[in-house]
Amino acid sequence: MKEINVGIIGLGTVGTGVFKILGKFPQIKTLKIAVKNINKKRNIEGLDESILTDNPFEIVNNPDIDVVVEVMGGVEPTFELLKTAINNGKHIVTANKELLAKHGRELFESAKEKNVVILYEAAVAGGIPIIMPVKTILGANKVEQLAGIVNGTTNYILTKMTEDGISYEQALKEATELGYAETDPTGDVEGFDAVYKLAILSAISFNKRVDYKKIYREGITKIRKEDILTAKELGYRIKLIALAREIAQGLDLRVHPMFVKADKLLANINGVTNSILLKGFPVGEVVFTGAGAGEMPTASSVVGDILDLATELKYSSYPLPLMRCKHEESAVQVDINETYNEYYISLTASNNPGAIGVIGTICGRNNINLSVVMQKGTNDDNTAEIVVITETSKEQDVQNALRELIKSDCIKEINSLIRVMN
Ligand SMILES: NC(=O)c1ccc[n+]([C@@H]2O[C@H](COP(=O)([O-])OP(=O)(O)OC[C@H]3O[C@@H](n4cnc5c(N)ncnc54)[C@H](OP(=O)(O)O)[C@@H]3O)[C@@H](O)[C@H]2O)c1
Missing domain, CATH: 3.40.50.720 (NAD(P)-binding Rossmann-like Domain)
Structure with a gap:
């Protein structure tokens, strides 16, 4: 040879x-x-x-x-x-x-x-073999969607928070001690690493040039242990998801935490393991799982x-x-504000009659229907955490509603907004 x-x-x-x-x-x-x-x-x-x-x-x-x-x-x-x-x-x-x-x-x-x-x-x-399969044997497919856990550090942290009920800071400390997080973990925990991977993967999956700077990015640093607990109560797990899908306006590409139904495969990918689910025609759904690093x-x-x-x-x-690189055309990348999602929102409201009514009215005014409304006990300062899950709504409408909510007298704080995978 x-x-x-x-x-x-x-x-x-x-x-x-x-x-x-x-x-x-x-x-x-x-x-x-x-x-x-x-x-x-x-x-x-x-x-x-x-x-x-x-x-x-x-x-x-x-x-x-x-x-x-x-x-x-x-x-x-x-x-x-x-x-x-x-x-x-x-x-x-x-x-x-x-x-x-x-x-x-x-x-x-x-x-x-x-x-x-x-x-x-x-x-x-x-x-995990993914580039070669997408470029070769899956070549007959029109890829419709990719959803993946492509960063082991963040998946380890979220898994620890879920299993041990600890805070983000504690879980990061453990990950660093075990060598799963770098001394400066920014690239992982703020989602940059996952964005780079998504840019590469979506370019070869959709055969278009992708601008990584236009991929919407949110990391996991703001995930509270209360969010993890509520997700569990409602039958979900929180995962950092790299998502790519082709919609009417173009490519919807983003990296952000998501509520994933506990019985779905991605919800059960734990620790540093990575997994990518690809949906295409004619193959249907295929999943690639293994050691991501x-x-x-x-x-x-x-x-x-x-x-x-x-x-x-x-x-x-x-x-x-x-x-070899075949694509020359640049993708039209859809702004997150134009996308439709379900949302988990946690708010701190004054514990007075009518607070839930105010939330419902403001959401309704912004075209948002609520599928879950839950009060999570009361705090010593006469406030209460209220959690809602929306039906499918436009991101722009949700952001408008949040701006209105925070201006209203009875809403003290928006604690979290996490998109829900459907
Ligand atoms: N680690 C993983 O599990 C993993 C997984 C997938 C992809 N990757 C990618 O693989 C690449 C390497 O990662 P790694 O974890 O192996 O990094 P690493 O452990 O930090 O090793 C980097 C190596 O590059 C050498 N180096 C740095 N600057 C150099 C320079 N200016 N000239 C010559 N050599 C230089 C270093 O030399 P010294 O030994 O002298 O310091 C070291 O041997 C990165 O792009 C990373 O994103 C890593």
Whole structure:
């Protein structure tokens, strides 16, 4: 078999896994590995430290390297490195969702010009095969909807809050201690990571260019333990959902927490596990579940991509045509205000007669019907928490109603608004 030479940029969590697994495939030769700190003690079995460099340009400019494996992360200098690699005619395998969401267009365009491919199976849900299935065997389908739990950190936090009745802060602390959350967890808990993944996944599912900046985003930092408890009482679980669906006006793309009926599959995906449910025609519903991160699961996807490339390069000078970027048209992305949802809303109201009537009147005035109205006991300061669930309503109407509610004398606070999955 023809030997393929790879250069790996990054030898952290994913890079180490990739290096270890590649050792089992003699047809793939790792010529060089770039790291930031060349003096770091590595203790990686089988690693000849003389192939390490702290200059990643030595990899992208190395004429002997066929495939550049980018598992370093970040946007700069990664973008510059991959552009150089592509210009030098190298195929790319990357796990970098942020880079692809932000600069995918330029990278895929240069790859097309240079007749090379960019493979990124690990970028969306770590070890779960989703990119290749959507681009290949599901190709006959018109995708109608995607709904996924694509961030393990937030799913771990929400699971802990649900199972142990603890606050967001406590659950985040536990996640950090266990290494499931980074020291700065913003990218995960504010939903940025899920937005990057959704941008990539929706672009290939709907065959349109997607602007990640126009994807509506809300993280989980405002979820209260009271919301988790009420959700449970009403037969739901709260999950951070990445949602994509095609509606009459265009693509409705968003990442935000949702009430999910407790008997639905996504409600039962717990801990750091990821799961993506795809609805399409003619396939119907398919679900992809597994490890969305971690050294070995992520390396499994990266090495899978490298092996596919190696096999193709043996037979063809135009490898993996199915994995090339086909779409040129930009998606019309629908503003969240134009979407229709059911909503869970928690309010603090003065515990006086008529408060529920005021809520009903204001909602009614804004075209919102209520399917659940519940008072959750009273507080010492003569206020009470009132929870409502709406029937399907327009986001703009709900936001207008909230503005009116907060101005009314008897509503003291809007505690939460969480959309309900139907
Ligand atoms: N971790 C996961 O489970 C997972 C899952 C899916 C996708 N990903 C993606 O995979 C990528 C890597 O993640 P990771 O968790 O493996 O990161 P990581 O553990 O922080 O490793 C990053 C590696 O890149 C090296 N590096 C950083 N800056 C560099 C520079 N300027 N020049 C050369 N090398 C540099 C670091 O060198 P030193 O070793 O010297 O510090 C380290 O080896 C990211 O894009 C991430 O989003 C990760």
